[in-house]
Amino acid sequence: MDSLIVRTDQLDIACEAHGPAEGLPVILLHGFPYDPRCFDQVAPPLAADGCRVIVPYLRGYGPTRFLSSGTPRSGEQAALGHDLLQLMNKLDIKRATLMGYDWGGRAACIVAALWPDRVRALVTCTGYNIQDIAASSKPASAAHEHRLWYQYYFHTERGRAGLTENRRDICKLLWQLWSPNWRFDEATFERSALSFDNPDFVDVVIQSYRHRYGYAPGDPAVADIETRLAQQPPIQVPTINLHGEADGVGPVPRTDHHAPRFTGGYERRLLPDIGHNVPQEAPADTVAAVRDLLKRTQP
Numbered sequence: 001m002d003s004l005i006v007r008t009d010q011l012d013i014a015c016e017a018h019g020p021a022e023g024l025p026v027i028l029l030h031g032f033p034y035d036p037r038c039f040d041q042v043a044p045p046l047a048a049d050g051c052r053v054i055v056p057y058l059r060g061y062g063p064t065r066f067l068s069s070g071t072p073r074s075g076e077q078a079a080l081g082h083d084l085l086q087l088m089n090k091l092d093i094k095r096a097t098l099m100g101y102d103w104g105g106r107a108a109c110i111v112a113a114l115w116p117d118r119v120r121a122l123v124t125c126t127g128y129n130i131q132d133i134a135a136s137s138k139p140a141s142a143a144h145e146h147r148l149w150y151q152y153y154f155h156t157e158r159g160r161a162g163l164t165e166n167r168r169d170i171c172k173l174l175w176q177l178w179s180p181n182w183r184f185d186e187a188t189f190e191r192s193a194l195s196f197d198n199p200d201f202v203d204v205v206i207q208s209y210r211h212r213y214g215y216a217p218g219d220p221a222v223a224d225i226e227t228r229l230a231q232q233p234p235i236q237v238p239t240i241n242l243h244g245e246a247d248g249v250g251p252v253p254r255t256d257h258h259a260p261r262f263t264g265g266y267e268r269r270l271l272p273d274i275g276h277n278v279p280q281e282a283p284a285d286t287v288a289a290v291r292d293l294l295k296r297t298q299p
Contacts, residue, residue: 056083077110245273
């Protein structure tokens, strides 16, 4: 494994790179509150297949840093998509297979939707991860709303203080609630929790969960991307949706309402007993999905 720092217009993005430089590019994108350790059993098999596997730390995580103190510490969806596109540009990756979940799945879906010529194929967890911010004020069922307690907590200054002072406690609880069948140990959690010590972690997380409900302004530098995302664009690249049947963020719907959002070939794979952190809980299924798409889309 190699360590890279890729300078974009706003960030020095820290990345882990596996496999030959000339291999087919695969980019693996973690979510909140996780980090690249979730791909420790995914990246090596794909690299052994001859792929060039890039695993970045998202903004606000690990060694990734903002270049300027004046840049808004935004975690909004447009910023995540912008970072991924910039990363591909700086690494001269013309076209990549993307795999992501949670925040990383959102970034992957955004690039696949807005720049489909840059994406060979997509593995996304839970489906279409582009937020419909205009509809965010519409209440959901009580059963669904209670699962989002942490988001409403982060809308308050008490929540900001809580995440600042108790980030490990909060993040570990989310791991447990979202993946009820995953028996991770303290060492496994701590390997990822080190990434939450990033000086921008709290600001990026708070802005992310406030912006998606219209409670925080976005970064003007990515406003045009948000405008395009408001149209809820379809995803036109071959896609496999991995959905853990024990995902504590949201139960698997009996009817796949996300399917119409994908127009380039789509398959949903349900994973029994797997929760929200799919690549770390089900690495073999994750590797299989990427391999299947690579076979289908070979040049």
